[in-house]
Amino acid sequence: MKQNLVQKILEDHLIDGKCETGEEIGIRIDQTLTQDATGTMAFLQFEAIGIDRVRTKRSVSYIDHNMLQTSFENPDDHRYLQSAAARFGVYFSRPGNGICHQVHLERFAVPGATLTGSDSHTPTAGGMGMIAMGAGGLDVAVAMGGGAYYLKVPKVMRVNLTGQLQPWVAGKDIILEMLRRLTVKGGVGWIVEYGGSGVGTLTVPERATITNMGAELGATTSLFPSDEQTRRFLIAQDRESDWRELKPDGDAEYEETIEIDLSELEPMIAQPSMPDRVVKVSEIEGLPVHQVCVGSCTNSSYMDLTRVAAILKGKTIHPRVSMTLGPGSKQVFQMISQEGTLSDIIAAGARIIESGCGPCIGMGQAPPTGAVTLRTFNRNFAGRTGTSPDRSYLCSPETAAAAALTGEITDPRKLGEYPSVKLPEKFIINDNMIVVPPEDGRDVEIIRGPNIKPVPAKDPLPDVLEGELLLKVEDDITTDHIMPAGAKILPLRSNIPAISEHVFVRVDETFPTRAKAAGGGFIVGGLNYGQGSSREHAALAPMYLGIKAVIVKSFARIHFSNLVNFGIVPLEFADTAGYNKLNQGDNLKITNLLKGLDEGKVILTNETTGSKVDLVTALSARQVEIIKAGGMLAYTKGKNQ
Numbered sequence: 110m111k112q113n114l115v116q117k118i119l120e121d122h123l124i125d126g127k128c129e130t131g132e133e134i135g136i137r138i139d140q141t142l143t144q145d146a147t148g149t150m151a152f153l154q155f156e157a158i159g160i161d162r163v164r165t166k167r168s169v170s171y172i173d174h175n176m177l178q179t180s181f182e183n184p185d186d187h188r189y190l191q192s193a194a195a196r197f198g199v200y201f202s203r204p205g206n207g208i209c210h211q212v213h214l215e216r217f218a219v220p221g222a223t224l225t226g227s228d229s230h231t232p233t234a235g236g237m238g239m240i241a242m243g244a245g246g247l248d249v250a251v252a253m254g255g256g257a258y259y260l261k262v263p264k265v266m267r268v269n270l271t272g273q274l275q276p277w278v279a280g281k282d283i284i285l286e287m288l289r290r291l292t293v294k295g296g297v298g299w300i301v302e303y304g305g306s307g308v309g310t311l312t313v314p315e316r317a318t319i320t321n322m323g324a325e326l327g328a329t330t331s332l333f334p335s336d337e338q339t340r341r342f343l344i345a346q347d348r349e350s351d352w353r354e355l356k357p358d359g360d361a362e363y364e365e366t367i368e369i370d371l372s373e374l375e376p377m378i379a380q381p382s383m384p385d386r387v388v389k390v391s392e393i394e395g396l397p398v399h400q401v402c403v404g405s406c407t408n409s410s411y412m413d414l415t416r417v418a419a420i421l422k423g424k425t426i427h428p429r430v431s432m433t434l435g436p437g438s439k440q441v442f443q444m445i446s447q448e449g450t451l452s453d454i455i456a457a458g459a460r461i462i463e464s465g466c467g468p469c470i471g472m473g474q475a476p477p478t479g480a481v482t483l484r485t486f487n488r489n490f491a492g493r494t495g496t497s498p499d500r501s502y503l504c505s506p507e508t509a510a511a512a513a514l515t516g517e518i519t520d521p522r523k524l525g526e527y528p529s530v531k532l533p534e535k536f537i538i539n540d541n542m543i544v545v546p547p548e549d550g551r552d553v554e555i556i557r558g559p560n561i562k563p564v565p566a567k568d569p570l571p572d573v574l575e576g577e578l579l580l581k582v583e584d585d586i587t588t589d590h591i592m593p594a595g596a597k598i599l600p601l602r603s604n605i606p607a608i609s610e611h612v613f614v615r616v617d618e619t620f621p622t623r624a625k626a627a628g629g630g631f632i633v634g635g636l637n638y639g640q641g642s643s644r645e646h647a648a649l650a651p652m653y654l655g656i657k658a659v660i661v662k663s664f665a666r667i668h669f670s671n672l673v674n675f676g677i678v679p680l681e682f683a684d685t686a687g688y689n690k691l692n693q694g695d696n697l698k699i700t701n702l703l704k705g706l707d708e709g710k711v712i713l714t715n716e717t718t719g720s721k722v723d724l725v726t727a728l729s730a731r732q733v734e735i736i737k738a739g740g741m742l743a744y745t746k747g748k749n750q
């Protein structure tokens with residue numbers, strides 16, 4: 110049978126199940142990555158699983174999110190993670206070394222291998238021909254222990270790229286165009302495989318921008334072939350031996366194919382407050398801009414920043430605009446400083462911030478009230494900047510630099526000649542900020558600060574669930590709505606009792622108090638519930654508050670798995686009209702739940718109105734067992750006994 114590239118790599122790693130669309134399979138994971146904001150939970154859970162040393166080919170622990178040390182919490186987490194990495198045989202990327210996805214692409218990603226990461230933008234490595242997927246920390250902990258990663262085999266969508274990008278049009282505009290066409294729900298259940306004659310014109314960093322932001326489509330991951338461009342990038346990273354050619358069979362089949370002619374694309378921009386509210390930059394030109402932020406795992410590569418430097422060179426940032434720029438990695442930072450282009454950026458008046466997530470996750474640089482902020486990032490969910498309400502737009506570094514100079518949204522094609530930037534033949538290779546673990550870490554002491562609290566446990570699932578409908582929300586609820594991030598809340602990531610005080614506060618600040626007073630209850634939502642981040646805190650903290658089941662029109666992939674892992678029952682309306690039969694404050698009851706889950710059908714009674722609502726589950730038999738046990742940790746322990 111002719112295979113597409115996704116099928117080839119999945120088949121190559123198959124441990125359990127049949128590689129057919131919709132079937133649940135378990136695959137071998139070659140590499141894992143964790144970052145500090147989700148990593149503490151992942152490592153606490155790895156400790157709870159009780160394995161002595163990671164069993165992957167390579168596991169890397171990064172510090173990039175919680176880089177603001179306003180008190181002891183974040184630095185304590187860093188120290189815990191560094192000691193745990195040494196203890197369990199994990200490479201440790203020290204704070205300052207860069208954003209996990211950028212560094213992983215530079216130094217570790219390998220064509221044809223598999224990667225899971227406790228961060229939703231793990232698919233960045235798909236730009237290198239890797240099957241790279243975001244997952245909850247617990248799933249990554251299991252993979253670190255050598256366990257299979259389970260997923261339902263997604264459908265494969267081929268994106269046929271033809272032509273060539275015109276000057277001032279960037280890789281970012283390709284993925285923004287994809288979001289315009291498909292929306293933030295369009296990729297759920299799919300892997301996006303790029304191909305066609307246009308692929309060879311895109312460098313690995315440009316491909317990585319596209320696969321990175323494929324997360325915003327809801328896609329399981331996105332994948333590029335491994336070709337001469339990949340080889341060039343790996344040679345420049347002094348890793349040619351990691352290269353191998355990877356491509357789909359000549360007439361491989363795809364469940365869907367879409368065409369993008371690169372030559373016809375224009376600069377694009379996503380408007381507040383969803384990454385799919387995309388229009389052409391030319392359609393909203395002239396809007397005054399107050400802040401411009403260049404960076405994040407989407408657009409902070411050497412090529413991105415060198416181009417921004419060339420655009421800013423000899424000019425001054427508009428007086429109305431505060432511009433920040435954060436290099437994606439120490440490698441990028443060192444390259445632009447050595448070549449002197451950093452000096453052009455500084456001279457123009459940009460504020461240089463360290464290599465980390467920074468403003469992308471609300472760790473500083475909140476915009477002023479009512480301000481328009483233009484960001485080269487991947488998410489503009491309401492309030493994510495730290496200011497609420499906010500007006501956050503997503504665009505390419507070219508469009509961002511243009512606005513920084515003119516003080517308004519400007520089609521960058523008006524800036525004149527496009528600065529030519531080439532992939533360097535050699536990057537500066539200096540891995541001195543990556544700590545290699547000792548051969549035997551059994552004597553290493555794990556250091557825990559007072560903010561690091563144990564992972565809460567849950568009892569096995571009862572047959573009857575009863576309680577109040579505590580919150581009813583709409584479509585496209587993100588994990589940023591459920592469990593906000595930012596400078597105030599992120600330091601609590603290792604402390605579930607403390608962070609649970611912030612669940613849903615941006616939607617309804619009374620939620621945590623009401624949930625606790627009611628002894629828990631239910632949440633009802635619309636389509637694509639839980640899109641966005643992989644943070645399992647969006648399941649763990651509600652579980653801690655006593656949430657028993659979440660009932661929605663449809664779920665986003667990673668959040669669905671996280672609910673299962675923490676024993677919250679994920680249910681869907683059999684008929685979406687059921688959504689209208691439930692109102693906040695109603696008393697809900699589900700009986701015969703255990704049998705219902707086995708059969709995939711559950712009947713809910715609205716005790717307040719007397720109406721019945723049919724619900725279904727998309728749980729595999731394995732997931733039903735996990736839920737019944739009270740979550741993945743209890744399930745794993747039960748199996749090992």
Ligand code: MIC
Pocket residue numbers: 146147174227228229230243470594641642643644
């Ligand atoms: C994000 O971009 O939302 C994050 C912060 O990187 C998250 C992970 C987290 O919440 O720690 C993600 O994308 O998974």
Ligand code: SF4
Pocket residue numbers: 174208228230405406407465466469470486487
């Ligand atoms: Fe960090 Fe932002 Fe990338 Fe998330 S999206 S990993 S917060 S830079």
